[in-house]
Structure formats: C-alpha cells, structure tokens
Amino acid sequence: KVYNSLSDLPNRQYDFIVVGGGTAGPVIASRLTENARFTVLLVEAGPDNEGVLAIQVPGLQNEIDYSKYDWGYNSVPQAAAGNRTIKMARGHVLGGSSSINGMVYTRGSADDYDQWAKLTGDSGWSWKSILPYAKKNERWTPPPGGRNITGLYDPKVHGYEGNTRVSLRQTPAEPFDVKLFQTTKDLPGFPFSLDPNSGHAIGLSWNQNAIGNGERSSAATAYLTTAVRARKNLDIVLNTQATRVLKTGSSKNTEIRTVELAPRSGGTTRKTFTASKEVILSAGAINSPQILMLSGIGDRKQLNALGIKTIVDLPSVGKDMPDHSVNFVSFFSANGTPAPPLDRAAALAEWTANRTGPLTEDFRMNTLWARIPDNATIWQNHTDPSSGKNAPHLELYFANTGDTAGAVIILVTPKSRGSVSLASTNPFDHPIIDLGYLTHPFDLEAIREGARILRRFFSGPAWADYIVGPASPEPSSPEFDAAVKSTISTTFHYVGTTAMSKKGAKTGVVDPDLKVKGVKGLRVVDAGVIPFIPTAHTMAPTYIIAERAADLIKSAW
Numbered sequence: 078k079v080y081n082s083l084s085d086l087p088n089r090q091y092d093f094i095v096v097g098g099g100t101a102g103p104v105i106a107s108r109l110t111e112n113a114r115f116t117v118l119l120v121e122a123g124p125d126n127e128g129v130l131a132i133q134v135p136g137l138q139n140e141i142d143y144s145k146y147d148w149g150y151n152s153v154p155q156a157a158a159g160n161r162t163i164k165m166a167r168g169h170v171l172g173g174s175s176s177i178n179g180m181v182y183t184r185g186s187a188d189d190y191d192q193w194a195k196l197t198g199d200s201g202w203s204w205k206s207i208l209p210y211a212k213k214n215e216r217w218t219p220p221p222g223g224r225n226i227t228g229l230y231d232p233k234v235h236g237y238e239g240n241t242r243v244s245l246r247q248t249p250a251e252p253f254d255v256k257l258f259q260t261t262k263d264l265p266g267f268p269f270s271l272d273p274n275s276g277h278a279i280g281l282s283w284n285q286n287a288i289g290n291g292e293r294s295s296a297a298t299a300y301l302t303t304a305v306r307a308r309k310n311l312d313i314v315l316n317t318q319a320t321r322v323l324k325t326g327s328s329k330n331t332e333i334r335t336v337e338l339a340p341r342s343g344g345t346t347r348k349t350f351t352a353s354k355e356v357i358l359s360a361g362a363i364n365s366p367q368i369l370m371l372s373g374i375g376d377r378k379q380l381n382a383l384g385i386k387t388i389v390d391l392p393s394v395g396k397d398m399p400d401h402s403v404n405f406v407s408f409f410s411a412n413g414t415p416a417p418p419l420d421r422a423a424a425l426a427e428w429t430a431n432r433t434g435p436l437t438e439d440f441r442m443n444t445l446w447a448r449i450p451d452n453a454t455i456w457q458n459h460t461d462p463s464s465g466k467n468a469p470h471l472e473l474y475f476a477n478t479g480d481t482a483g484a485v486i487i488l489v490t491p492k493s494r495g496s497v498s499l500a501s502t503n504p505f506d507h508p509i510i511d512l513g514y515l516t517h518p519f520d521l522e523a524i525r526e527g528a529r530i531l532r533r534f535f536s537g538p539a540w541a542d543y544i545v546g547p548a549s550p551e552p553s554s555p556e557f558d559a560a561v562k563s564t565i566s567t568t569f570h571y572v573g574t575t576a577m578s579k580k581g582a583k584t585g586v587v588d589p590d591l592k593v594k595g596v597k598g599l600r601v602v603d604a605g606v607i608p609f610i611p612t613a614h615t616m617a618p619t620y621i622i623a624e625r626a627a628d629l630i631k632s633a634w
C-alpha cells in the first residue's frame with residue numbers, strides 16, 4: 078500500500094526497510110517482495126510519480142528540471158572553474174533520478190566491470206558475472222511508429238523479459254546522421270559501433286534510451302507497477318525523510334537496523350522503525366553518505382567538528398567523488414536551416430492520442446565513444462586512467478541546430494575528485510557538495526584532446542558542404558581553456574561516496590556484498606557504491622548493482 082505521509086503509516090514490523098525510492102530502491106523493494114515471506118517498507122522523501130505528465134512524456138524532460146521533483150542542490154564555488162557554483166539535480170520523487178533524468182541507457186565497458194571485480198576482490202562484479210543482471214533489468218522494446226531498426230543494434234546483447242524498457246528513437250536517420258555515419262567510412266579511427274551496450278562501445282553508435290511505447294521507463298514505472306504496489310507485503314511511504322539510522326539493541330557488535338523518520342516538510346516529529354532483518358540505504362550518492370554521517374558513521378575528525386558521536390570511523394564516507402563533466406567547446410558554424418520550433422500543443426495531442434511523435438524521444442541521437450590516441454601529447458604528462466583498451470576516454474554527443482553543429486565533450490575518465498560533507502547536524506540542511514572540477518590537470522588536457530578529435534571528425538569529406546568553420550576556440554589556445562572553465566557543467570553522474578572495497582580494506586565504505594564495514598544489519602545499494610566511475614551514464618550501472626544486491630540479500634535470508 079502507498080501512504081502519502083508518515084502520520085498515515087501504521088506501526089508495523091518489517092523485515093527490511095529500504096530508504097530511498099529512487100533508481101535502486103524500487104528494484105530492491107520489488108525483488109524482495111517477490112518472496113511472500115518478506116515484508117518491506119520503502120521510504121521516499123519525494124512525492125508520487127503517478128499523474129505527473131512531464132515525468133511520463135520523454136520530450137517534456139526539461140519541464141521538470143530544477144522543479145519540486147528535484148532536491149535543488151548547488152555545488153560550492155569551483156575554484157578551478159571560475160569560482161562558479163554549479164546547479165546539480167537529484168530526483169526527489171518516486172523513481173528518483175530515473176524519473177527526471179535524460180533516459181540515456183548505457184551499461185559501460187566490459188573493462189570497467191572487470192576493474193570493479195579487481196578493486197573489490199569479488200569476481201561477481203566482473204562483466205561476465207553482471208551481464209545476466211544487465212539483461213534481467215532490460216526489456217528491449219521496438220520504437221513507436223514501426224521504424225526499421227535492423228542493423229542499428231545487436232539483438233544478441235539485450236534482455237527481453239526484464240523491467241526497464243529500452244528502445245531506439247522513432248525518427249529515422251536525418252541528413253545530419255547520414256553524414257555522421259558516412260564519416261565512419263571516410264576517415265580512419267572512427268569506426269561504426271553496432272551496439273554501445275555490447276561492452277565494447279568505442280565508435281559511433283545509435284543511442285538507446287529508457288523509453289518504451291513512447292513513455293519514460295523509470296524505476297517507479299518499471300518496478301513499482303500497479304501489481305507490485307498492491308502487494309500485501311510491501312508498504313511505501315512518501316513525503317518522508319530518513320534522518321538517521323540508529324544502533325539497535327545493546328549487543329557488542331555494532332548492529333544497525335533502526336531508521337529514524339521525519340515528515341519531509343520538516344519540523345521536530347520523529348518516528349523510529351526497526352527492521353527484523355536489514356536496513357538498506359538507497360538514497361543516492363549524495364544522500365546516503367549524508368544519512369551515514371548524521372548517524373555517526375564517517376570520518377571521525379569531521380564528525381567531531383560537528384559534535385556528532387562517532388559509531389564507526391569510516392574516513393572514506395563522502396570522499397573521492399568523481400563526476401562526468403560536460404563541455405560545450407566544440408561547435409562549428411554550419412549552413413543548414415534551423416528546424417521550426419516544436420509545436421508543443423500539436424505534439425502533445427499526438428502523444429496523447431497515439432504515443433507517437435516528437436515527444437516520444439529527447440534530442441540525443443548519436444554518440445562517438447572515443448579513446449585519446451596513443452600518440453597524443455597528453456600521455457607524456459599523465460598515466461592512462463581508463464580501465465582498459467576497450468574503454469573510451471570521451472563521450473562526444475552530437476548536436477545540430479542547422480546553423481551550428483558539433484558535439485558536447487563528456488569526459489568519462491576524469492582524474493578530478495569531489496566530496497560530500499555535512500554543513501550541520503540538521504538533516505534538512507543541504508550537504509556541502511564539492512564537484513572538484515578541473516582540480517586534476519589531466520581533465521583539461523583530455524577535454525582539449527576531445528576537441529581535437531572532433532576537429533578531425535568534422536574535417537571529413539561528408540562535411541565539405543555543411544561545416545562552414547569553427548565556432549569554438551582552437552583547442553591549444555588560452556581562449557579554449559577559458560571557455561572550458563566558464564562553461565563546464567555536470568552530467569549528474571555522482572558516484573563513489575560510499576564505495577565498495579575489498580573485505581578488510583582500510584579505505585572504502587562497504588564490502589563487496591554492500592554491507593557497511595564494521596556494522597551488522599546495514600547495506601548501501603545505490604550509485605554511491607560504485608568503486609570506479611564507468612564509461613557510461615550511471616542509471617544502467619545502478620540497476621545492475623541493485624539487481625545483484627537483491628539476489629545477495631535474498632540469498633542471505
């Protein structure tokens with residue numbers, strides 16, 4: 078049953094309490110309640126996703142940006158990026174960030190997961206082992222409108238019976254796309270990649286999105302279906318914030334199975350619930366470490382400074398947070414004709430009647446996943462941060478408005494790291510979030526390399542009649558660096574703040590089975606546990622983690 082407020086939730090005993098009904102949380106809640114023996118409470122700070130049109134319609138994504146369905150965070154001023162604060166977004170609604178994100182569905186490279194297995198000492202996180210979980214998450218779905226997609230993806234690598242609907246866009250190749258793919262034939266070094274989700278993404282491919290039958294497929298729509306919401310052994314409480322987790326009983330072991338809850342609207346009301354088996358934190362890479370620190374699990378020095386009693390001294394909580402930055406410094410003037418503005422009313426009428434038309438997709442169409450060449454000068458100064466030769470360094474996302482064309486540069490192997498820490502002991506205060514952009518010199522050099530790759534790409538014969546000349550500064554110029562610093566922004570791929578590490582390791586926050594180190598009864602299952610940022614947008618990796626975690630939890634009980 079779904080309760081809209083903490084005051085409506087009856088006092089019941091649950092086997093599991095899952096904090097955060099975002100991307101990972103609904104996977105855990107729905108998989109555990111497949112077993113009728115288990116009772117689960119799912120706690121979500123935000124409201125319901127149902128009935129919110131802009132969450133349902135893929136093409137209306139920009140109407141939910143920075144709305145009440147977002148936590149509204151800002152980074153601290155970024156010293157290496159012109160002292161700008163950067164607007165961040167985190168889903169604050171059932172389905173979490175999967176309800177408000179860009180829907181790009183990418184697993185990452187096989188090498189990335191093999192790196193996770195190496196870092197955690199658990200071969201269960203290797204590409205070979207996670208592939209069944211990737212398929213378990215996915216329900217490949219043909220695009221609306223009957224587009225022929227033969228040869229645009231590899232049917233062998235997909236899942237067909239999972240929950241998250243994944244599809245290619247309905248619009249067939251436009252003249253700009255034809256030129257992109259012609260360039261893979263004209264120029265060496267730019268291969269065609271049949272499927273970005275094969276584990277070997279390098280090359281130019283068609284983007285796949287978490288969209289099915291013209292609608293956004295979020296964790297809420299895919300895992301908390303009407304049938305799942307109606308399960309007798311699942312309660313969902315909305316508009317309710319977990320403020321802390323608390324020690325349970327007086328055993329000598331540090332056992333934590335109690336959650337303190339408050340109405341999201343604030344105030345001093347608190348209620349506690351104790352799970353008979355486990356508490357699972359799935360509040361995301363910003364809020365799970367916040368809850369841990371408020372509870373006394375974190376860096377003792379930082380906790381002392383705020384007068385919080387340390388229960389477990391885990392200095393890695395909230396530290397070493399990478400993100401994929403996005404950079405708008407690689408555009409060209411073009412001699413195409415800008416498309417007329419979208420007729421929103423007509424498009425919405427078509428979507429409402431048939432679930433077809435421009436609102437069934439967002440603007441992202443094709444991506445070049447690229448490695449920086451082995452002979453580039455950057456390697457004279459820096460070691461290679463990628464997980465292996467199958468992994469790209471850069472994601473170059475094409476965009477074309479007619480009078481400008483180019484690609485945004487997303488650095489998928491950053492060396493800079495940020496952090497999350499507490500501003501105060503008040504759970505309703507925003508944490509201090511430092512994205513750490515450009516604090517490692519590799520990142521700016523790698524972004525320059527991305528711009529050089531794009532200049533080579535757009536020098537191909539397919540562009541002779543289209544590209545007029547550069548509209549962004551030359552990549553080796555001071556103007557280029559200044560443009561990066563004044564426009565660098567986020568793709569919202571925060572990970573690593575509650576990272577997995579080997580059992581017994583001094584660094585890291587959770588063991589490879591996602592149990593918090595030194596604690597009984599408490600796991601973290603969300604993007605924060607990622608020990609090495611994948612060369613992917615982070616939703617599909619989060620689903621993969623959650624699907625495996627659900628099996629780990631089931632097999633423990």
Ligand SMILES: Cc1cc2nc3c(=O)[nH]c(=O)nc-3n(C[C@H](O)[C@H](O)[C@H](O)COP(=O)(O)OP(=O)(O)OC[C@H]3O[C@@H](n4cnc5c(N)ncnc54)[C@H](O)[C@@H]3O)c2cc1C
Binds near residue numbers: 169179359605614
């Ligand atoms: C605007 C945006 C665009 C993005 N675009 C893409 C994309 O196109 N493709 C892609 O792969 N990835 C994208 N991402 C990233 C991806 O969505 C996230 O990495 C992933 O969804 C994170 O999942 P999660 O379960 O860790 O956290 P979330 O999905 O953020 O879930 C955390 C949940 O916990 C709730 N919560 C937090 N604190 C508390 C508390 N104290 N008590 C109770 N509940 C709490 C939150 O409200 C939220 O619902 C995007 C993210 C954003 C924000």
